[in-house]
Amino acid sequence: MSHIYRQAKYPNHPLMEKHAEERKIENNPFPESIARKEAPKIPDIPEHEVVRHFNRLSQMNFGIDNGLYPLGSCTMKYNPKYTEDLAASEEVNDIHPYMHEDFIKGTLQIMYELQEMLAEIGGMHSVTLQPAAGAQGELTGLMIIDEYHKKNGESHRNEVILPDTAHGTNPATVSMLGYKLVEIPSKDGCVDLEALEEAANENTAGFMLTNPNTLGLFEEGVIEIAEIIHDVGGLLYYDGANLNAIMGKTKPGKMNFDIMHFNLHKTFSTPHGGGGPGAGPVGVTEELSSYLPVPIVKKEEEKYCLDYDLENTIGRVKGFYGNWSVLLKAYSYIIREGCDGLTDISERAVLNSNYLKARLEGTLDLPYRSLRKHEFVMSGNPLNEKGLKTVDLAKRLLDYGFHAPTVYFPLIVDEALMIEPTETERKETLDDFAEIIEEIMSEDPKMVKGAPYNTAVGRVDETKAARKPIISFRMKEER
Amino acid sequence: MDEEKEMLEYLGLDEVEELFRDIPSEVRDDIDIDEGKTEMETIKYVKDILSKNRSLDEFSNFLGAGIYRHYIPSAVKEIVGRSEFYTSYTPYQAEISQGMLQALFEYQSLICELTGMDAANTSMYDYPTAFAEAVLMAGRVGRGKEFLVPENIHWEKLEVLNNYLRGSDIKIKTVDYDEKTGKIDKDDLQEKLTDDNLGFYVESPNIFGVIEDDTSVFEDLKTDSKSIMIAGTSPLSLTLLEPPSEWGADIVVGDSQSLGIPPSFGGPTVGIFACKKRHLRRMPGRMIGETEDSDGNTAYCMTLQTREQHIRRERATSNICTNQSLMALASACYMFVKGGKGLEEVAKTNYEKAHKLAGKIDKIEGFSAPYFNSLYFNEFTVETPIDSEEVISKGIENNVLAGITLDDKFEKLDSSVLLSVTEMNDESDIDTLIETLEEVVQ
Structure with missing residues (x-):
C-alpha cells in the first residue's frame, strides 16, 4: 500500500531540563520584602535551538494540512490560507480594545457585517460575537434563558431537557448554571416526541438540540419538538456544532429555535490551533435581542459603533469583544464563499458523508436509518470477533496517515466511531480511507492491538498519566 | 465523469x-x-475595510488595562505559524499529537515556574473567565458560601464573574480598597472574613497598577479563616516579584497576553489558571500530563480527563472544551526565546521606563503620579488637574493614546487616567506624552 505513513520521532528532548543553575536576581528594583529571591527556572537557550526544538515538535504533530481528519462533530475541513494572510496584518493585530472608535472603523464594520451575515445564515435576528468558543456560546445562551425567565417572573423554571445524543458540553453547561438536567432517551436515533412531551412541563427552562444530531440524522420532528417546548413556555437552544450540514437548506431560526451558537472554528473554517482559539457567536430571535451581552456593534447612518445600551442585557461573558482575529478569518471565509459557496459546502459535506458511509457499510455496522447528513456513526462491533475494539482500529488508522474518527461517542452506540469527512476531501481520499479500514479488518489482530507503529511514540499509557499525574516540570523534579 | x-x-x-x-x-x-x-x-475587499483601522504603531501608545503592547520576536510568529500546530484539533489521539502535547506541557511548566504553583492547565479563554472559573472552583474546594472580592478590580472581570455565578450559591461581597495606597483594605478584609467565608481574591498588580506588599498578612488571614485564596497577577512582573505561592495562594489566575501575543483588539489571549497539587482534581479545563508509551519512552497525553465535559458530562468541573491552546504555545515560545534572563531584562526595562515617566509627569503642575503611594510595575494611575476625558482627547490631537480614564469606573477616585508603559515606548513617545500633558495645564 502506498499509504504507509511515517511521523518523525525525536526521542526525549525536553527544553525545561536545560535550565541554568539556580540563579539569584541581581539589581532587582523592588524592595527586599517583596522581591523575588530565586529566578524562575526558565532556561536560557540560543534562539536557533528554540526554533529547532519547536520545529521538531511540529513534525510530531498531525494537522489537517497533514492528512484526512474525520473527527465527527469537529468539522475538520481544510483551512484556506488567505484568511491567515489577512489575519497577520498590523490592522488586525496591532489594535487595542480601548482605542477610540475612530481608529477601529474597519474592525467595527467587519464585526457588524459578520453579525448580520451570521444572523442571516442562522435565521436569527441579532448576534453577539463575544463568546470565545462553542461551549461559551452555550453558557451565554443559557444565561439569556435564565435572565429571560427571571424578567418574566418565572424564575422557578429550573430544568433543561437534553436528548441522550447531546454533545458533552451541553450537560456540562446545564449543570454549570445550576439547572437540573432532564435527559430523555432517543427513539430510532432521534428525539422521542412522547418522552419529550412527558418531560416538558411548567419547570422547563429550555431544550438544547443539535440538528442534524450527533448521529448525523436530521431530526424530522423538529417542528413538533419546538411546539412541545414553546407550549410549556420553554425556549429552544440550537447547538451549532453541526451547522455545516444545512447551510442554504434550512436555518435554526426557520426551525423555530430561539437561541443558537455558531462554531466559527468548525463551519467557517478558522483553524482549531490544537485546541483553540475558536469563537462561538450567539444568535437570538427578535424577542431576545435585548438580552445579548454588551457591547454589540450597531450601525447608525454610515457609522459603526459599540452599543452598550441593551435593555435586558446579561452583561459580559468575556473580557473585551471576543476572539477578534478568529472573527476576521471567519468573516473573510464567508465573503469568499458567499451564499452559493456556503450552499455548495453543505451539499458536498453531506454527499461525502453519505458516500463514505455507503463504502463502509458491510465492513462496520451502521445502526439506525441510512440517510445521514454531514456525519455518521458506525459501530465497531464487528471488531469484537477478532478480539479487537474500536480504539484498536482508531490507533491502527494513525499508521496509515489518517487521523482517527471521534470514538466512543455518542454514548448510545456501542463501540462508536463518529465519522465526518467534511466537504474538502476528494472521493479518492474517501476511497483510500474505506479501503484501509477494510485492510485493517483483515490484518493480524495481534498486530493491530499493538498499533500504532509509525507515529512519534507508541500507544500512550493514559492510565498511568492519570494515576500519578505529572502536570509540570516541577512536579516531575519532585519525584 | x-x-x-x-x-x-x-x-x-x-x-x-x-x-x-x-x-x-x-x-x-x-x-x-x-x-x-x-x-x-x-x-482586496477585506483589506480595503481593514485599511480604515489605524494601528498602534501610528501613535505614542500608553494603553493597558489588561492588554499590553510588547515586542514579539519574529521566531515566535514563525513557530506559531507552523501549520502542523495551527491546523490540528484537540490532541485526542496522543500518538500523533506529541508535538502540541509536549509544547503545552512546557507551557504549563513555565507558568508553574513563574507563579510558584504545582500545576497549570493549558488555558482558559482569558483573565476574566479564568477568575470566574477560579471562584467556581473555590466553591468545589472550600466550605463557606461568601467570597470576597476587592472593589477595585477590572469592571469587566466583575461582570463576567456575576454571570458565571448565576447558577451557584456563592455570594460575592466586596472589600474596600485603601484610598491612600490603592491596596486592598486589610482591616476591612479581616472584618469580612466571617464564618461563612469561602475565600477571597487578591490582585497584584491591580487595576490601579498597584502592587500588594506585606503579603504575609494574606497567608495569616487565609489560615485563620480556613478560606481559599485566589491570586490575580501579571506573569511578566513575576520575574521580579515574589510568586503568589509565597503569599499562600491556592489558585493563581492571570493572562499570558503580555508574553508573546499581540493586542489584537483584546482577543485571543490566554487565561492563566494554576493551582496547588492538592486541588489538582478539582481544576477546570484541560491538562497535559507526562507518561510513557508502550515501549517505555517518555510521552505526553491529555490527563485527568474524568474532570472534563466529554467524559464526565453534567458532573464535569467546567463546560470548557475549546480553549486558547495556540496562544499558550505562543507564550511558551516567547518565554523560551527570551529565556529566563531575557524575560527579567524585559521586566526591568518596563519598570524603569514606567518609573521614569511617572517621575516626569509628577513634575508637571497639577498632575500627581503615581496617584497612590505604593509600589507599581509598568502601569500606574495618574491624577489629572482637569477632566480625565479631556486629557485623553488632548492626547488624540497629538497622536498620543494617553491611557484610559478611571474615575468614571471607580467613583471614589478623583479625575485620573491609567497609563501603561512597555519596552515599545521610546524616548519620543514619552516626550510627546509629556508635552501633551504640559499643554493641558497651560
Whole structure:
C-alpha cells in the first residue's frame, strides 16, 4: 500500500531540563520584602535551538494540512490560507480594545457585517460575537434563558431537557448554571416526541438540540419538538456544532429555535490551533435581542459603533469583544464563499458523508436509518470477533496517515466511531480511507492491538498519566 | 465523469438534493447574502475595510488595562505559524499529537515556574473567565458560601464573574480598597472574613497598577479563616516579584497576553489558571500530563480527563472544551526565546521606563503620579488637574493614546487616567506624552 505513513520521532528532548543553575536576581528594583529571591527556572537557550526544538515538535504533530481528519462533530475541513494572510496584518493585530472608535472603523464594520451575515445564515435576528468558543456560546445562551425567565417572573423554571445524543458540553453547561438536567432517551436515533412531551412541563427552562444530531440524522420532528417546548413556555437552544450540514437548506431560526451558537472554528473554517482559539457567536430571535451581552456593534447612518445600551442585557461573558482575529478569518471565509459557496459546502459535506458511509457499510455496522447528513456513526462491533475494539482500529488508522474518527461517542452506540469527512476531501481520499479500514479488518489482530507503529511514540499509557499525574516540570523534579 | 456524479451514482441518486429529502419543506430556507468572490477579490475587499483601522504603531501608545503592547520576536510568529500546530484539533489521539502535547506541557511548566504553583492547565479563554472559573472552583474546594472580592478590580472581570455565578450559591461581597495606597483594605478584609467565608481574591498588580506588599498578612488571614485564596497577577512582573505561592495562594489566575501575543483588539489571549497539587482534581479545563508509551519512552497525553465535559458530562468541573491552546504555545515560545534572563531584562526595562515617566509627569503642575503611594510595575494611575476625558482627547490631537480614564469606573477616585508603559515606548513617545500633558495645564 502506498499509504504507509511515517511521523518523525525525536526521542526525549525536553527544553525545561536545560535550565541554568539556580540563579539569584541581581539589581532587582523592588524592595527586599517583596522581591523575588530565586529566578524562575526558565532556561536560557540560543534562539536557533528554540526554533529547532519547536520545529521538531511540529513534525510530531498531525494537522489537517497533514492528512484526512474525520473527527465527527469537529468539522475538520481544510483551512484556506488567505484568511491567515489577512489575519497577520498590523490592522488586525496591532489594535487595542480601548482605542477610540475612530481608529477601529474597519474592525467595527467587519464585526457588524459578520453579525448580520451570521444572523442571516442562522435565521436569527441579532448576534453577539463575544463568546470565545462553542461551549461559551452555550453558557451565554443559557444565561439569556435564565435572565429571560427571571424578567418574566418565572424564575422557578429550573430544568433543561437534553436528548441522550447531546454533545458533552451541553450537560456540562446545564449543570454549570445550576439547572437540573432532564435527559430523555432517543427513539430510532432521534428525539422521542412522547418522552419529550412527558418531560416538558411548567419547570422547563429550555431544550438544547443539535440538528442534524450527533448521529448525523436530521431530526424530522423538529417542528413538533419546538411546539412541545414553546407550549410549556420553554425556549429552544440550537447547538451549532453541526451547522455545516444545512447551510442554504434550512436555518435554526426557520426551525423555530430561539437561541443558537455558531462554531466559527468548525463551519467557517478558522483553524482549531490544537485546541483553540475558536469563537462561538450567539444568535437570538427578535424577542431576545435585548438580552445579548454588551457591547454589540450597531450601525447608525454610515457609522459603526459599540452599543452598550441593551435593555435586558446579561452583561459580559468575556473580557473585551471576543476572539477578534478568529472573527476576521471567519468573516473573510464567508465573503469568499458567499451564499452559493456556503450552499455548495453543505451539499458536498453531506454527499461525502453519505458516500463514505455507503463504502463502509458491510465492513462496520451502521445502526439506525441510512440517510445521514454531514456525519455518521458506525459501530465497531464487528471488531469484537477478532478480539479487537474500536480504539484498536482508531490507533491502527494513525499508521496509515489518517487521523482517527471521534470514538466512543455518542454514548448510545456501542463501540462508536463518529465519522465526518467534511466537504474538502476528494472521493479518492474517501476511497483510500474505506479501503484501509477494510485492510485493517483483515490484518493480524495481534498486530493491530499493538498499533500504532509509525507515529512519534507508541500507544500512550493514559492510565498511568492519570494515576500519578505529572502536570509540570516541577512536579516531575519532585519525584 | 466528475467525482460528485460518481459518488451520486454509487448511492443510486440523480441529484445531491435527494440527500436533503429528510428536511421538511416548511423549514426550508436559503441564504440571502452576496455571492462568493475569488480569493484575489476577497483579499482586496477585506483589506480595503481593514485599511480604515489605524494601528498602534501610528501613535505614542500608553494603553493597558489588561492588554499590553510588547515586542514579539519574529521566531515566535514563525513557530506559531507552523501549520502542523495551527491546523490540528484537540490532541485526542496522543500518538500523533506529541508535538502540541509536549509544547503545552512546557507551557504549563513555565507558568508553574513563574507563579510558584504545582500545576497549570493549558488555558482558559482569558483573565476574566479564568477568575470566574477560579471562584467556581473555590466553591468545589472550600466550605463557606461568601467570597470576597476587592472593589477595585477590572469592571469587566466583575461582570463576567456575576454571570458565571448565576447558577451557584456563592455570594460575592466586596472589600474596600485603601484610598491612600490603592491596596486592598486589610482591616476591612479581616472584618469580612466571617464564618461563612469561602475565600477571597487578591490582585497584584491591580487595576490601579498597584502592587500588594506585606503579603504575609494574606497567608495569616487565609489560615485563620480556613478560606481559599485566589491570586490575580501579571506573569511578566513575576520575574521580579515574589510568586503568589509565597503569599499562600491556592489558585493563581492571570493572562499570558503580555508574553508573546499581540493586542489584537483584546482577543485571543490566554487565561492563566494554576493551582496547588492538592486541588489538582478539582481544576477546570484541560491538562497535559507526562507518561510513557508502550515501549517505555517518555510521552505526553491529555490527563485527568474524568474532570472534563466529554467524559464526565453534567458532573464535569467546567463546560470548557475549546480553549486558547495556540496562544499558550505562543507564550511558551516567547518565554523560551527570551529565556529566563531575557524575560527579567524585559521586566526591568518596563519598570524603569514606567518609573521614569511617572517621575516626569509628577513634575508637571497639577498632575500627581503615581496617584497612590505604593509600589507599581509598568502601569500606574495618574491624577489629572482637569477632566480625565479631556486629557485623553488632548492626547488624540497629538497622536498620543494617553491611557484610559478611571474615575468614571471607580467613583471614589478623583479625575485620573491609567497609563501603561512597555519596552515599545521610546524616548519620543514619552516626550510627546509629556508635552501633551504640559499643554493641558497651560
